[in-house]
Amino acid sequence: MDDQAQPRQRLLYLHARTPSVFSDVLGYTLIEPVKGFTVEISGGEFEWPYVSVHDAVVDGWQIVQFPHLQSPFSDTELDILGYEFILQKMEVIP
Amino acid sequence: MNDAKYLLSDVDMARFLVNGYHVVELALPDGLNEQIAEELDALTANPGDAITESVPALWRVVEHPQVRGALISILGEDYTVNSHRHWHCKLPGSGDMQWHQDGTNNRGTTIDRLLGLYYPHTITADMGPTVIVPGTQFRNAPTDRMATYTNIRGQVPLTVRAGTFAITHYDLWHGTASNRSGVKRHMIKFLFNRTRENEAPSWNHDPEALNRARDWGARDKAQDAVNVLAFGNPLGVSQSDHYKERTIRQACWQELLGQRAAN
Numbered sequence: 318m319d320d321q322a323q324p325r326q327r328l329l330y331l332h333a334r335t336p337s338v339f340s341d342v343l344g345y346t347l348i349e350p351v352k353g354f355t356v357e358i359s360g361g362e363f364e365w366p367y368v369s370v371h372d373a374v375v376d377g378w379q380i381v382q383f384p385h386l387q388s389p390f391s392d393t394e395l396d397i398l399g400y401e402f403i404l405q406k407m408e409v410i411p
Numbered sequence: 412m413n414d415a416k417y418l419l420s421d422v423d424m425a426r427f428l429v430n431g432y433h434v435v436e437l438a439l440p441d442g443l444n445e446q447i448a449e450e451l452d453a454l455t456a457n458p459g460d461a462i463t464e465s466v467p468a469l470w471r472v473v474e475h476p477q478v479r480g481a482l483i484s485i486l487g488e489d490y491t492v493n494s495h496r497h498w499h500c501k502l503p504g505s506g507d508m509q510w511h512q513d514g515t516n517n518r519g520t521t522i523d524r525l526l527g528l529y530y531p532h533t534i535t536a537d538m539g540p541t542v543i544v545p546g547t548q549f550r551n552a553p554t555d556r557m558a559t560y561t562n563i564r565g566q567v568p569l570t571v572r573a574g575t576f577a578i579t580h581y582d583l584w585h586g587t588a589s590n591r592s593g594v595k596r597h598m599i600k601f602l603f604n605r606t607r608e609n610e611a612p613s614w615n616h617d618p619e620a621l622n623r624a625r626d627w628g629a630r631d632k633a634q635d636a637v638n639v640l641a642f643g644n645p646l647g648v649s650q651s652d653h654y655k656e657r658t659i660r661q662a663c664w665q666e667l668l669g670q671r672a673a674n
Binding site: 332334335340342346359360365395396397398 | 647
């Protein structure tokens, strides 16, 4: 079977303001399953495709990892920005 | 003593603590930016820390009263210019540089080192500007934890005019966009250190500035240090994070006022 006809995993990392899927997205990374694909910080205006994780789910993305909430917690220290959701779409990439 | 007119105001200082950066457009002598850019264009190898020996005119930038005024304000009168400096020449066609900090975190409430980024020519969005993320300077997040972020809401590309000197908190998250233009993008990074604790404010401080009430209508749009420090939230982070960053920045502010030295 032609490999090109197999669905491949598109990945979307969304960093939400809170663990709620309805909260605003603060960080966005899309990874296409294409050889040589790279991500890139925008030097200009960036168009945000989704306001929330829920927006992405409505658009057909499936959440494959929810943020871990059992990690050590500090009420004084800040660490990473937002709560990371990892989503996928299995699609045939032309 | 540096001319007091170049020192930062209370609001400038509060905004620096909230955002983690302060941008100065320098009034340099005519032709100096162009001279430096030409000398950088002509270099065939990166001299590392010796960039100021290869291009001595850079000292005229570092020692400019506007630069000194901002640095004195944040690091104190006796700050030093660190021997480390680096010329970041971003060639046409070069890719981006992902989010990072330049070392390990310096998490604490003492502002004891700053980066200074000088741009001798105007930087456009396609030239691979430095991109910074306001408000990330207090996050105890090592660079490898930033690897899954690409675009961050509130990020600021430093598309700036020739002769701009951007001062950033050492721990501020920063990266670089790709250079899609046909020209070399120059940036010279300097490092500055505090040498002693503040015993008093080292900026143009007005004690009355601390007597303003919290303005729940204007919030961070208010033009005073009390409200900028209380309400500033440049990334729109969660309430929990906002409370924490507010506590940290208030501790920084008290230390800059000389309160820790007094105790």
